[in-house]
Amino acid sequence: MGASIVHSPCFQRGSARMAFSPTSIAEAIERFIRTEFQVADNDPMFTRDAHLFECGFVDSVGFVQLVTFAESTFDVQVDEDVLMSEDFTTINGISKVVASSSAQPGRGGGSSMATR
Numbered sequence: 001m002g003a004s005i006v007h008s009p010c011f012q013r014g015s016a017r018m019a020f021s022p023t024s025i026a027e028a029i030e031r032f033i034r035t036e037f038q039v040a041d042n043d044p045m046f047t048r049d050a051h052l053f054e055c056g057f058v059d060s061v062g063f064v065q066l067v068t069f070a071e072s073t074f075d076v077q078v079d080e081d082v083l084m085s086e087d088f089t090t091i092n093g094i095s096k097v098v099a100s101s102s103a104q105p106g107r108g109g110g111s112s113m114a115t116r
Contacts, residue, residue: 020074020102025095032069048091076101
């Protein structure tokens with residue numbers, strides 16, 4: 001008479017962590033930065049490999065917003081040592097960090113920013 005609720009995509013949706021590709025993560029992060037930090041679409045300095053902090057696109061307050069966005073949007077907890085690494089300075093680097101974090105089982109306990 002129809003599919004059982006166990007096989008329904010709606011039933012399983014909240015029970016499993018979604019895997020996001022680095023490309024889809026990069027798109028979301030780029031959109032977030034452009035919107036939150038008012039980066040023009042035609043800014044030639046803003047690329048996915050631009051150093052977000054050295055180029056002035058994101059400041060220290062923005063860093064906290066960016067981490068919070070990434071962790072809540074992609075349901076990950078990024079280790080503090082990774083947050084301070086060179087990997088977390090570009091959109092492409094952040095997307096790879098988030099993608100690898102989302103592939104790991106959840107460590108629970110909320111945002112890593114809350115422990116600072």
